[in-house]
Amino acid sequence: MTTDEFKTHLWPYTRKLYPMMKRMLGNEEEIRDALQDLMLKLWNNREKLRECDNPGGYVFTAARNFCLDLRKRQKPRLVTIAGDEPARIPPDGPDPDAREKLWHVSQVMRNLPGKYREVLEMREIEGLSFDEMQALTGHGIPYLRVLLSRSRIKVKEELEKIYNYERGTCKTA
Missing domain, CATH: 1.10.10.10 (Winged helix-like DNA-binding domain superfamily/Winged helix DNA-binding domain)
Incomplete structure (x- = not known):
């Protein structure tokens, strides 16, 4: 798989991976680092991806497993995960x-x-x-x-x- 093929076929998934990773990891810096590490890992395994029938499923599964591994390795700490905090609504809202x-x-x-x-x-x-x-x-x-x-x-x-x-x-x- 060439660089152009990787950019064309796999890079667009980053937009869809971001919300999932945000929900799983919560921290913006951690999400960016994880996404970068995941893309590097996928690039290193690009020959396996060429043989894959469903690259989208492979990418999402790899991202999910990557996030789960990151969470396991981390020390327990308080993290705000999407959905764990009530939505902040501006006080000047119309209704x-x-x-x-x-x-x-x-x-x-x-x-x-x-x-x-x-x-x-x-x-x-x-x-x-x-x-x-x-x-x-x-x-x-x-x-x-x-x-x-x-x-x-x-x-x-x-x-x-x-x-x-x-x-x-x-x-x-």
Whole structure:
């Protein structure tokens, strides 16, 4: 694989890798370093990539595994990961109710189990297709659809609890 082929076929994936790596690593400097190291690793393995039937899947799987390895090697420390903090909304926004709703949704999403939150973010926030999600996670499309459906149901149920409580019509189980 030549330099031009690498730039043409693999470099465009960096735009799609960045949100995934941001979600997994959290730190901007760490993401840039990891992305650079990953591209170097892919360049060194470019002959394997030439034989690969699905280079996109290979790149996403390599990136995911690379991030997981980085996280394992790190000492435990506090890191702000995308989704673990409520969205910051500018105070001069047009609609206070919309800001409040967004805050509630971000709180509910923050409390979702990892896979549910990850799939919901990929589909609804990043706008990824199921094929792209499959390449990122390694799970089948039917399983991703189930996770997405369950995560939407959980978000809906939690928001209903919040708004029913605020209206004074809280149901006890």
